[in-house]
Amino acid sequence: MPDLNELRNPELIHSLAARVRAMRVPPATLMEVCGTHTVAIARYGLRSALPEGVRLISGPGCPVCVTPQTQIDHFIALGRLPNVMLATFGDMLRVPGSERSLEQARAEGVEVLICYSPMDAVAAAERAPEREVIFFGIGFETTAPAVALAITEARRRGLRNFTVLAAHKLIPPALAALVASDLKVDGFICPGHVSVIIGSDAYRPTAARGKPCVVAGFEPADVLQAIYMLLQQVAEGRSEVEVEYSRVVHPEGNRKAQELIAQTFRIVDAGWRGIGVIPASGMDIAEEYADFDAARRFTVDLPPTKDPVGCRCGDVLRGAIEPHECPLFGTACTPAHPVGSCMVSSEGACQAHYRYRGVEEARGW
Amino acid sequence: MCLAIPMKVVSIEGPVAQVEESGVRREARVDFLEDLAVGDYVIVHAGIAIQRLDEEAAEETLKLLKEVFSARPERTPES
Numbered sequence: 129m130p131d132l133n134e135l136r137n138p139e140l141i142h143s144l145a146a147r148v149r150a151m152r153v154p155p156a157t158l159m160e161v162c163g164t165h166t167v168a169i170a171r172y173g174l175r176s177a178l179p180e181g182v183r184l185i186s187g188p189g190c191p192v193c194v195t196p197q198t199q200i201d202h203f204i205a206l207g208r209l210p211n212v213m214l215a216t217f218g219d220m221l222r223v224p225g226s227e228r229s230l231e232q233a234r235a236e237g238v239e240v241l242i243c244y245s246p247m248d249a250v251a252a253a254e255r256a257p258e259r260e261v262i263f264f265g266i267g268f269e270t271t272a273p274a275v276a277l278a279i280t281e282a283r284r285r286g287l288r289n290f291t292v293l294a295a296h297k298l299i300p301p302a303l304a305a306l307v308a309s310d311l312k313v314d315g316f317i318c319p320g321h322v323s324v325i326i327g328s329d330a331y332r333p334t335a336a337r338g339k340p341c342v343v344a345g346f347e348p349a350d351v352l353q354a355i356y357m358l359l360q361q362v363a364e365g366r367s368e369v370e371v372e373y374s375r376v377v378h379p380e381g382n383r384k385a386q387e388l389i390a391q392t393f394r395i396v397d398a399g400w401r402g403i404g405v406i407p408a409s410g411m412d413i414a415e416e417y418a419d420f421d422a423a424r425r426f427t428v429d430l431p432p433t434k435d436p437v438g439c440r441c442g443d444v445l446r447g448a449i450e451p452h453e454c455p456l457f458g459t460a461c462t463p464a465h466p467v468g469s470c471m472v473s474s475e476g477a478c479q480a481h482y483r484y485r486g487v488e489e490a491r492g493w
Numbered sequence: 494m495c496l497a498i499p500m501k502v503v504s505i506e507g508p509v510a511q512v513e514e515s516g517v518r519r520e521a522r523v524d525f526l527e528d529l530a531v532g533d534y535v536i537v538h539a540g541i542a543i544q545r546l547d548e549e550a551a552e553e554t555l556k557l558l559k560e561v562f563s564a565r566p567e568r569t570p571e572s
Contacts, residue, residue: 129501
């Protein structure tokens with residue numbers, strides 16, 4: 129096994145950064161559509177390696193951030209039903225709903241189990257047959273197979289007390305919506321682990337519309353190499369799908385995972401925080417698995433949806449503004465006292481910009 | 494949230510494998526991978542192995558990047 133730590137070797141990063149910075153390219157805006165890339169770029173100060181006139185902006189790549197308030201409200205309301213135990217990935221805990229976050233609801237008595245894997249929630253349901261365990265199915269294509277597997281596993285074990293509130297989102301329709309919008313983007317750094325599942329061929333329609341796509345890994349050398357590949361395409365007037373992260377991403381993706389997703393979920397129109405409804409961009413649970421759908425099994429009243437006043441998370445998620453352009457950034461809104469989801473999530477663009485501010489100057493690749 | 498890390502398969506029993514990275518051992522479901530063998534590296538997300546790591550491709554990527562590094566004789570220690 130080659131030593132992948134090499135991809136963080138400062139000497140290597142220096143030479144890759146120098147090569148990127150020396151490129152002669154027309155002014156261009158590149159967008160990363162993955163929260164893990166957002167963090168890598170901020171943490172390693174990679175913006176300091178960009179040539180003059182090239183901008184790097186964040187897109188709707190943080191699943192926690194794009195989950196709309198109504199879905200969080202729905203999940204919290206389910207938690208107030210008698211005998212219910214909520215189960216979720218920890219990332220979701222502090223994300224604000226209309227009136228409160230899960231963490232606040234928990235302080236008020238709602239039981240919330242934090243899971244590393246959706247399988248943990250299945251195990252909890254098996255251990256406590258007298259409880260109703262409801263898992264919050266959030267995440268992109270990377271995470272959907274894990275939730276699909278949990279649902280099929282719960283059926284196999286004959287569990288009747290495990291359900292999922294499914295709020296999954298799909299990346300290609302979001303890219304299509306961004307390309308169709310008035311946003312000026314010249315190329316996409318495509319999410320590595322989403323692409324493990326869907327395959328790099330999924331970006332062909334985006335490339336066909338004149339937006340080059342490069343699927344990137346998550347080490348700093350990966351990201352710099354992907355930026356280099358994208359800028360080469362821009363400079364040469366090409367628009368193709370290329371894969372920098374070839375050690376795990378294949379053109380066809382993971383077929384077995386795709387099959388289970390197709391069996392377990394159905395594609396629906398979905399609301400994205402700050403962006404609105406994007407056609408066919410989400411998944412809830414297929415008819416065949418209706419027994420495992422918390423939205424069908426339980427009826428709850430939802431409060432009216434409220435947006436935080438002054439927060440421009442939506443504009444940040446669309447790449448329309450950078451985090452520091454929001455009037456609340458770093459003053460009324462900080463990681464300790466976040467107002468919007470982009471500051472709450474460790475992979476949100478606002479938190480990444482805030483936490484690693486000054487890194488670019490300090491690194492100065 | 495789409496974080497996934499390479500881990501080494503140390504044993505497989507049905508759809509469940511024991512995987513290890515830096516001395517940390519975990520259980521991972523391997524339903525989505527065919528012909529997996531002990532010693533393979535997989536990337537694990539939320540307790541699920543979502544792909545096998547292609548060691549040859551990893552080697553190629555490293556080689557390609559290191560060529561950039563060695564092709565820059567003009568670099569100075571502080572560059």
